[in-house]
Amino acid sequence: MNRKRTAFLTSLTLLMISSINSHNPLKNVSTLEIQAKKTKNKLKPNKRYPSINDKLDVVSMDQYSNSILFMNVTLENFYIKSLIKNNDQSYSLLLTPIKTSNQYFFTTVYSIQGIKRNNYITIQGFLNGRTKIDQNKINFGLNSKYSEIKAISLLTDNIGSID
Incomplete structure (x- = not known):
């Protein structure tokens, strides 16, 4: 060259x-x-996360044994009854299927978008059996009227719309 x-x-x-x-x-x-890419506006229907309404009766979860309450599900437009804002951009949420329901779901989500009580949220995750709202959760900021109630535990994988 x-x-x-x-x-x-x-x-x-x-x-x-x-x-x-x-x-x-x-x-x-x-x-x-x-x-903006971290928070999904609308979760797409997914075979891996079927709607909980298609799999279980969310009004009366007491009828199911603990062995059944381990599955992937989507909670669509669940009502946020109470929440705890943690130090690491996470929120511990107490959810119900509708505003007036007394069937509770408890989960922790990470979100850069602010989450407020009395809003609706869509979550994809894994049902993880039953839990009880203990005094520690009340001390961290959960409303005291929910002390000692039974709830279904959910491990969150994805968060959708927050309305």
């Missing part, structure tokens, strides 16, 4: 490297776009 051709290829390589570094779309992504 002659010197002119070597110089040309070297300058072309340097030009391409500087062009890639200055126009790299991954370096220019704003924080707001990243945060």
